[in-house]
Amino acid sequence: MAADSDSEKTPQGINRRRLVLDLIGLPIFFALFMFLPAGTWTWSKGWLFMFFLLVVVSAGFVVLQRVNPEVIVARSHFHKGTKQWDRILLGFYFPSMLAIVPIAALDEGRFHWFPVPWWICIVGYFLLLAGMVIVTWAEAVNKFFEVTVRIQTDRGQAVIDTGPYAIMRHPGYVGGILTAIGMPLSLGSLWALIPAGIASLVLLVRTHWEDQTLQTELSGYREYALRVRYKLIPGIW
Template sequence: MTLAAQAVLSSAAGLVFFAAVLFWPAGTVDYWQGWLFVAVFALTTIVPTVYLAIRHPAALARRMKAGPMAETRPVQRVVITAVIAAAIATFVVSALDHRFGWSDVPNWVVLVAELLVAIGLGGAQWVIVQNNYAGASITVEPGQTLASTGLYGLVRHPMYAGAALMMIATPPALGSWWGLLCVLGSAPALAARILDEEKMLTEELPGYREYTRRVRYRLIPGVW
């Protein structure tokens, strides 16, 4: 199967995923927050995907190798499973919140949260453009070089920083406060993923130990 066909199938699977975790639990398609979220998600990912397919197909291929079975480290298979479960729970709880009216999120908060979703997801996508070795699974490939400039000059894991911003903004973007509990529950799994990844990079990627001395923070400047 060609890379283009894989990308199309991945996009179609994404639409099915959102139908399953948003509109089905919401019990309706009359859910403007959900539709706006899907539109923002689609636009923020389609443009970088097309760019990578044209300019850096190998990077796109790495990005599409995702999920527990794509991981080579057993601990990462457990961690990524927990992260995916927390993400699904976030969507489902937020949709149920809409259905049963547990939260009252002002429209302006929804719109600001949608903007943060776009910024977080867009930042995570931009990381792949800056570092073609940034994939969805944790590996060090032959010939891989250290990325230390651009977003990598701010924090050591800009892709995770963007993804974290997106996930924090997702519940209010979907009109829910209760969904934030699921995001909070994913924090230990994300921290475990980062710490284990850094252990591997320190052992296998030349220059990474020195890089950690120059760029002190992993995820949030001035915090961690």
């Protein structure tokens, strides 16, 4: 009975050992790319950021495991059929996002190039939390929320128009941009806004190209786009 219960909670394809390694790997990443560039293990903003991220990411995983475990498997790796232009965009996006942490550590943690008031950090955490909540909400209602852009004929992809998708066509990118901007601000670094801005720009381009792809290749998406007019910001775009 215990084995059956565990299999019901963990969908086929989720590797528990990999999840454990990921959780271990996250602190190692912070040690190498945040505390080493900061030049100290006592950087309080770094510890607060790491604790916040671990709590929110863990909470998001628990929610998804309960309401939409299929998306956890779908997002665990790249899939066949990914658009070549998306691979190129991700080649800019991922390095830009990764660069936020060490640049912020060098700026605020070590050299104090551009000190900012404490309320900037609070604003950053609000943006970061909002972004991660929106992304998790989108993942919770959309089992086709994969890492890359492709038409998922192998999974019977259909238009999703519930949850945040009833308000905007690409809520995941809204959350991604808020997350990118919130990260450097929560760490108290204005210099780290440079890679965050690059990552956000990539997401804007990706939004436009993905929307064009879906309108051309996904059945029912054109009709959905007529009902939900805005890609990212209601009333603007």
